[in-house]
Amino acid sequence: MNVHAMNTQSQSPDDGIRAGDLLMDVRNVSLRFGGVNAITDISFNVRKGEIRAIIGPNGAGKTSMLNVINGFYTPQEGTIMFRGKERRGMKPHHAVRQGIARTFQNVALFKGMSTLDNIMTGRSVFMKRNLLWQMLWHGPALTEEIEHREKVEEIIDFLEIQHIRSTLVGKLPYGLQKRVELGRALAMEPSLLLLDEPMAGMNLEEKEDMSRFILDVNRQRGTTIALIEHDMGVVMDLSDRVVVLDYGKKIADGVPDAVKSNPQVIDAYLGVEH
Amino acid sequence: MLYRTAGQFKTSYHADHALFPVRQDAWLLGVILVCAFVVIPAVASEFAINALLIPVLIYALAALGLNILTGYAGQLSLGTGAFMGVGAYACYKIITIFPDLNLVVAIALSGFFSAAVGVAFGLPSLRIKGFYLAIATLAAQFFLVWLFEKWSWLYNYNASGAIQVANVDMFGITVAGPNAAPVTQYYFVLGVVAVVTWFAINITRGRIGRVWKSVRDMDIAAELVGIDLMKAKLSAFAVSSYIVGIAGALFVFLWRGAAEPNLFDIPLSFRVLFIAIIGGLGSIMGNYLGAILIVALPVMLGTLPGAFGLTIASATVEHLNVMIIGALIIFFLIVEPHGLARLWAIIREKLIMWPFPH
Numbered sequence: 001m002n003v004h005a006m007n008t009q010s011q012s013p014d015d016g017i018r019a020g021d022l023l024m025d026v027r028n029v030s031l032r033f034g035g036v037n038a039i040t041d042i043s044f045n046v047r048k049g050e051i052r053a054i055i056g057p058n059g060a061g062k063t064s065m066l067n068v069i070n071g072f073y074t075p076q077e078g079t080i081m082f083r084g085k086e087r088r089g090m091k092p093h094h095a096v097r098q099g100i101a102r103t104f105q106n107v108a109l110f111k112g113m114s115t116l117d118n119i120m121t122g123r124s125v126f127m128k129r130n131l132l133w134q135m136l137w138h139g140p141a142l143t144e145e146i147e148h149r150e151k152v153e154e155i156i157d158f159l160e161i162q163h164i165r166s167t168l169v170g171k172l173p174y175g176l177q178k179r180v181e182l183g184r185a186l187a188m189e190p191s192l193l194l195l196d197e198p199m200a201g202m203n204l205e206e207k208e209d210m211s212r213f214i215l216d217v218n219r220q221r222g223t224t225i226a227l228i229e230h231d232m233g234v235v236m237d238l239s240d241r242v243v244v245l246d247y248g249k250k251i252a253d254g255v256p257d258a259v260k261s262n263p264q265v266i267d268a269y270l271g272v273e274h
Numbered sequence: 275m276l277y278r279t280a281g282q283f284k285t286s287y288h289a290d291h292a293l294f295p296v297r298q299d300a301w302l303l304g305v306i307l308v309c310a311f312v313v314i315p316a317v318a319s320e321f322a323i324n325a326l327l328i329p330v331l332i333y334a335l336a337a338l339g340l341n342i343l344t345g346y347a348g349q350l351s352l353g354t355g356a357f358m359g360v361g362a363y364a365c366y367k368i369i370t371i372f373p374d375l376n377l378v379v380a381i382a383l384s385g386f387f388s389a390a391v392g393v394a395f396g397l398p399s400l401r402i403k404g405f406y407l408a409i410a411t412l413a414a415q416f417f418l419v420w421l422f423e424k425w426s427w428l429y430n431y432n433a434s435g436a437i438q439v440a441n442v443d444m445f446g447i448t449v450a451g452p453n454a455a456p457v458t459q460y461y462f463v464l465g466v467v468a469v470v471t472w473f474a475i476n477i478t479r480g481r482i483g484r485v486w487k488s489v490r491d492m493d494i495a496a497e498l499v500g501i502d503l504m505k506a507k508l509s510a511f512a513v514s515s516y517i518v519g520i521a522g523a524l525f526v527f528l529w530r531g532a533a534e535p536n537l538f539d540i541p542l543s544f545r546v547l548f549i550a551i552i553g554g555l556g557s558i559m560g561n562y563l564g565a566i567l568i569v570a571l572p573v574m575l576g577t578l579p580g581a582f583g584l585t586i587a588s589a590t591v592e593h594l595n596v597m598i599i600g601a602l603i604i605f606f607l608i609v610e611p612h613g614l615a616r617l618w619a620i621i622r623e624k625l626i627m628w629p630f631p632h
Contacts, residue, residue, distance in 0.1 A: 070498065072498070091497075092497045092498045092500075093497055093498075093500045093501060093502050093503075095498075096498070096499060096500030097500060101498075101499070102498060104495065108492050108494065108495035108498075109491075109492070109495070110487060110488045110490075110491035110492060110495065110496075111491050111492075112487060112490065112491050112556065113484065113487050113488070113491065117484055117487070120481075120484055121484045121485070121487075121488045121496075121499055121501075122499050122500075124481055124484065124485055124488075124499065124500060124501055125499075125500035127481045129480075129481065131477065131482060131509070131513070134476060134477050134480045134481065134482050135473040135476050135477055136473075136476065137476035137479075137480065141476075141480055141481075142288075142291065144481075145291060145480060145481070146287045146288060146291065149287045149291070150287065153287075184499060185499075188499060188500060
């Protein structure tokens with residue numbers, strides 16, 4: 001059933017932005033829930049083709065930041081420029097259409113569906129045949145289904161999950177569920193992939209596998225990645241640039257080595273007397 | 275042995291996307307269809323057709339409609355009976371206004387009315403979920419039944435307040451009304467039900483089916499993979515109510531022959547919901563199994579004492595019936611809470627392994 005080895009370049013979404021140019025620019029974003037300042041005046045950018053890590057202690061506002069980026073929360077202040085355009089009043093399903101996909105901290109798969117169906121759901125945005133064609137099944141709807149099935153099989157091959165293709169994801173072990181979730185996000189062919197703790201709760205071997213997949217996605221598919229992760233070893237090895245948040249504020253931004261030796265970052269992680 | 279899948283390889287996605295990847299399933303369906311279309315009409319008595327077969331098919335169709343909404347899209351609804359009523363009254367009015375219209379066309383059109391009403395009462399689903407949504411759909415139940423009673427235009431200003439099906443001819447054959455032959459009606463219902471079921475299978479296994487299931491399993495994640503929740507939920511309400519409406523039209527035109535407003539009251543909604551739950555939510559076949567259990571079994575149990583030569587007062591038979599069916603429902607729900615369809619799936623899995631379970 002395997003399809004031929006994928007053409008590595010064809011997968012890279014062509015959006016007219018060259019590698020290294022700004023893909024997303026977050027400008028002075030603040031997010032409040034009542035009296036709680038989840039995010040205060042944060043600015044940072046993501047360049048095309050890089051792996052950008054967002055780190056910080058618990059409750060620093062990392063996940064809120066991702067939720068702002070993909071339109072789940074609307075910030076009270078600040079703007080987000082994506083592909084050079086400002087985004088306003090965005091709903092999450094619009095973010096996907098613009099090329100932002102994400103995975104979740106707690107696995108958010110469709111438990112009653114097979115691995116294949118889960119990843120196929122990620123292709124829904126690209127599938128156009130309406131109810132009438134779907135009713136007939138044979139003809140255009142089936143052609144479209146198989147066309148997308150081929151793309152999905154490429155992802156299944158890429159993530160090495162062929163053996164669980166038709167298993168209900170609710171029955172899969174945690175590490176594989178995380179992988180299926182990555183597959184579903186990849187199926188959306190994002191130009192920016194947001195990963196919320198892709199390695200949380202994994203053992204060393206699973207972490208190594210997942211790191212390899214993240215690097216492969218970045219290099220072979222040219223997907224820009226922004227990830228949240230607590231494992232500092234992983235973060236420092238994988239990412240090109242790191243932004244550090246603490247209590248909703250940005251305290252450092254730069255290449256891993258610079259961030260690692262930043263005294264404010266060390267204080268935030270080790271704690272300091274106030 | 276019978277169900278061995280060894281040696282059945284798929285060499286294309288086309289083959290893998292077939293309705294029955296396992297050959298034996300296709301044969302089984304073939305046998306059932308031959309029975310339904312050829313054997314049963316030849317063998318069954320008029321009583322069996324009228325009291326067993328036609329209602330089973332119609333209830334299964336209504337449950338199928340509800341299952342699309344509740345089992346596939348995860349939106350609980352208690353308004354099924356009222357939506358069936360909308361289909362029935364719409365069909366009645368269409369036939370009144372265009373007496374020469376083909377009945378199939380009239381029934382197909384009446385589905386659009388119930389779909390529109392279903393979407394209107396589905397709007398709360400954008401805000402509320404679960405049991406609260408069920409209560410909101412209950413409003414449809416009360417409002418629509420009240421409307422059927424009060425809006426006399428709907429029943430052509432009859433003194434009785436009920437709708438009465440006149441004889442309807444199709445290609446020179448009477449298909450509905452007092453003069454219609456049960457076998458004709460059976461074939462009519464079977465044809466409609468088979469076609470709608472085939473459409474429903476196709477929708478649920480394609481893109482739209484996946485979209486519905488994703489909304490059911492985790493609506494937040496569905497939104498974040500680019501699914502428009504509003505569209506997904508309302509399309510489920512539309513398709514579901516369309517099918518339920520058709521079932522309602524068949525219910526009155528091909529089976530009951532007449533209907534009063536209170537026929538479409540809550541007990542009907544619950545009956546259809548029970549069929550869907552006991553048959554298995556999220557399954558197409560389950561609706562048929564559920565309908566057989568809930569609709570056909572009481573009738574068959576009722577004829578049993580007579581068959582054994584026992585004379586039991588009909589009231590007693592009725593009571594026994596209720597008790598036995600109630601016990602069976604509890605039994606099946608304890609044995610398999612996911613319904614008869616899951617029970618069959620487990621049996622089938624075992625059969626594939628049998629007789630070498632390792």
